[in-house]
């Protein structure tokens with residue numbers, strides 16, 4: 292029996308020995324496995340850094356190239372000074388009624404009452420208004436009674452002088468862009484739909500960029516879906532950003548955001564486009580007053596420019612009156628003078644509102660907006 296006992300003891304000892312060896316080797320194997328894992332993490336991290344380093348200079352190079360490419364795609368707008376001289380020919384082409392009437396006036400040996408009446412009718416027909424036309428004819432009659440019409444050049448000069456006088460050579464036509472350092476200058480564009488507000492914001496933005504100013508557009512015309520898109524396209528061409536809202540959004544909130552972002556970005560000017568409003572819709576007109584008041588919570592509004600389509604004649608004047616009741620108009624933009632033979636509207640609308648025409652639109656091209664100048668305008672009217 293003794294040998295049976297010893298066999299069992301030997302078996303137990305052997306089993307313990309095997310278990311010990313198994314546990315021992317199992318642990319050390321795990322440690323071996325873990326060690327390479329830990330080592331593997333470290334080199335990977337280290338390797339990633341040098342892997343990023345070669346890529347790092349490449350990223351700015353790409354960004355720089357993209358920026359250069361974008362800049363090279365930007366258009367360079369025409370400087371303001373050259374515009375009216377270039378556009379004068381277009382004005383002369385469309386306004387030659389007056390030039391013809393003047394030629395008729397000067398072609399007769401002796402100007403009789405009937406000729407003067409015809410001349411006055413031509414002035415009235417070119418939307419000068421009855422008052423200014425009568426005033427001009429009276430002054431010219433006096434001037435020519437003294438000097439006579441024997442010298443057509445002198446007579447022409449007299450007419451030119453009288454026309455410049457009624458257009459208002461002394462009115463300040465500068466765009467007021469004075470602003471405190473902490474806020475941008477704000478210019479609002481208002482007017483009936485289709486007069487050319489969005490186009491004018493785009494053209495004016497280009498002009499300001501050409502002067503070296505930083506500009507932001509506010510697309511507060513949320514009434515017409517395509518207006519914001521149209522304005523964005525204008526801006527992209529010269530590197531001006533457009534702040535937009537959702538279609539149908541509150542125009543006042545879009546205008547407010549535009550001015551707010553203009554403050555954050557530190558731009559010089561924020562140009563706010565507003566919706567074309569039918570002047571008969573009282574609610575919509577009130578909304579325009581609200582847009583202005585809401586902007587003024589952020590920054591003073593420097594200019595409210597009323598855009599009038601020169602081809603609408605007396606209707607344009609009616610619009611001007613109604614807009615002036617809602618917001619204080621500070622200047623007028625007369626568009627589409629290229630397609631109108633009624634440049635006399637300049638005089639009427641200025642008298643009606645007591646504010647100057649500051650810009651004229653003479654075409655659909657991007658640089659077809661010019662600062663208004665009385666003498667150059669009259670030369671255009673006279674076809675000189």
Ligand SMILES: Nc1nc2c(ncn2[C@@H]2O[C@H](COP(=O)(O)OP(=O)(O)OP(=O)(O)O)[C@@H](O)[C@H]2O)c(=O)[nH]1
Nearest residue numbers: 484485486487488489490567626627652653654655
């Ligand atoms: N010939 C000519 N066309 C112009 C001039 N200014 C604007 N237009 C055109 O007039 C049309 C209407 O211009 P918009 O700028 O869309 O008018 P809007 O006042 O913003 O119109 P709404 O957004 O509907 O209120 C466009 O086809 C313009 O190209 C101009 O000086 N001469």
